[in-house]
Amino acid sequence: MKDKKFNIYEIARKANVSIATISRAINPETRAKVAPATLKKIDQLIKKYGYTPNLAAKHLSGNVTKTIGVVFPYLPGIFYSNYYNHILAAVSDYLFDTHYQFKMLLLKVAGDTWDKYDFKVGERVDGLLITHWFKFFSKKSILENMKIPCVVLNDVDRKIKTQFVGVDHYLGGQIAANHIYSLGHRRIAMLSGPDWSMDNQQRMKGFIAFLNKKGLRIKPDLIVKADYLEHMAYSKVETLLKIDPKITAIFACNDQMAFGAMSRLKELGIASPKDISVIGFDDEMDAAKFTPPLTTMHVPIYDIATRGTEILINHLQSKDAKKSLRGIEILPVRLVERKSTVKINS
């Protein structure tokens, strides 16, 4: 194996053309400017010698990386969560046919905020797909002043000038409430996620607002926090039951908590949905497999990520590639009725 390295000069020499011509030939955008015959000759040489352009040089020279960053909070177990898997799957599926690559950017969030973060080594990407932005930015203005185009996934904040692709969690909360209310439930408990979670807040508010409109108020005691965690929900169920043994429905702000609650209910000999209906939020992959299959609000996270990627890539390929993006795109949330909710007293 000769380890001679082939750079653009070598190929140019062998092809008897200048490096500029090689450069044109290897870049889709400029390829048309090269004569077909020349092109053919060059392509053969490239293939023959297995030449691949040096990315670092491309980046340095062209000031683009053809890479987008996907920003995740660095949380233990993040790779095991459905949410992130859907996003990764969507991004990589979308990018597969493009010339772009992606890079996962894991940010620690232990009190840190973006402004203090330097990506450890100064990552270079052309654009960013951001999840959980509220965890990273101390001030909203930071998001608005990013030097590269950003698309924020899932959460939407109309007050911030950037590009959002997400779902109306508030509306989702209302739909869930409507479902539960229509089934005749009046004694309802809620399992809420962590305070820092924007979507949790919205889901809660929507749910409560709907019931309020119906003249129904949930006792504050009956809203307990379980931080989106299955095991926490599991252990909070009894607390709930002690406060009001007669609740007939539980709204869990995510599926994980619904799973935890239902497991505990089962152990306590309380039949679900017969005695207590449970509705979740997210529609995770396990929701349908659960016993009983979980009624939940479907959040099309794969679609959200796909659309977000599409917006970002289209923008990066436009003339304004360096400018920031702005807009809001809302995808629908919908109720997926399965077996964990039933009419009261049925």
Place this chain on the structure above:
Amino acid sequence: MKDKKFNIYEIARKANVSIATISRAINPETRAKVAPATLKKIDQLIKKYGYTPNLAAKHLSGNVTKTIGVVFPYLPGIFYSNYYNHILAAVSDYLFDTHYQFKMLLLKVAGDTWDKYDFKVGERVDGLLITHWFKFFSKKSILENMKIPCVVLNDVDRKIKTQFVGVDHYLGGQIAANHIYSLGHRRIAMLSGPDWSMDNQQRMKGFIAFLNKKGLRIKPDLIVKADYLEHMAYSKVETLLKIDPKITAIFACNDQMAFGAMSRLKELGIASPKDISVIGFDDEMDAAKFTPPLTTMHVPIYDIATRGTEILINHLQSKDAKKSLRGIEILPVRLVERKSTVKINS
């Protein structure tokens, strides 16, 4: 926001030193060569102006990327699999405290092999963590002739000169067989994975070899292929039962197939483990949650990936960083006895 860009020249000018000194100051390896006073001055400036070195330039100049690639086959749903999630988690956990980053390299495997693959854009990474190598390489020699250090995870092939970190699947197969045999089972069926899978082959061989040694042969009919797929196993169970309605145990070469088989068994009114014991392989996260909790062979994939990353990074930080790696490291497989296997007639 002044968008003036700070490069090494700007900082050098402000600090009244040469760019060489800045360069030394910002690199851990050469930092000691700079006078403390100078260092202090430089650090302040860097902080003040928020300077971060341009990675592309570093890479181009230094011929390193401080990035390792994690090679995965591009299969639909890959991000939803436990296997890959464990690997990603391990790599990112390990790298978090280093100055390295990682990049997922998804290779299409539709008949393609590595030699035809150019990483689409000529990825530049300093080293590779490879999973499923057998899918990528038409000839073993390719693996041996990679120009950058590689570590192959999970599968081990003693004939190939490269670095492996994995598990002895053959041994695992034997242990599984021993367990089933010891429980008194003699009429055993097998659910096998796809032929291209090295670990599947090894697991099968080990299992069969053990039984053979005990003088027990499995009827070839009773070995059916379900390609590591849950739904395929689900649908093959009846075939199995038709061939021999009296089987008392099933060895599934991975947990997914075990899940599928048990689901179908349940539907058919066949109690597991009472009527038929089932043992899986992998010990996926769902294995413990299944009803009944699945007895299976635990493959420490997280540990494998962690160790593989460690080997690679250590090597990249050594003087031989450019040379290829060579060696074999075997981590233990062990039986995790849960509820899906019981003594025959118990």
Place this chain on the structure above:
DNA sequence: CTGTTAGCGCTTTCAT
């Protein structure tokens, strides 16, 4: 359609 040339920002001898 093709060639010349000037960077891109940093690392690395080689001097001093």
Place this chain on the structure above:
DNA sequence: ATGAAAGCGCTAACAG
């Protein structure tokens, strides 16, 4: 301990 200068491989005007 620090500086000067030569690249690293490619892109992008600008000429022709």
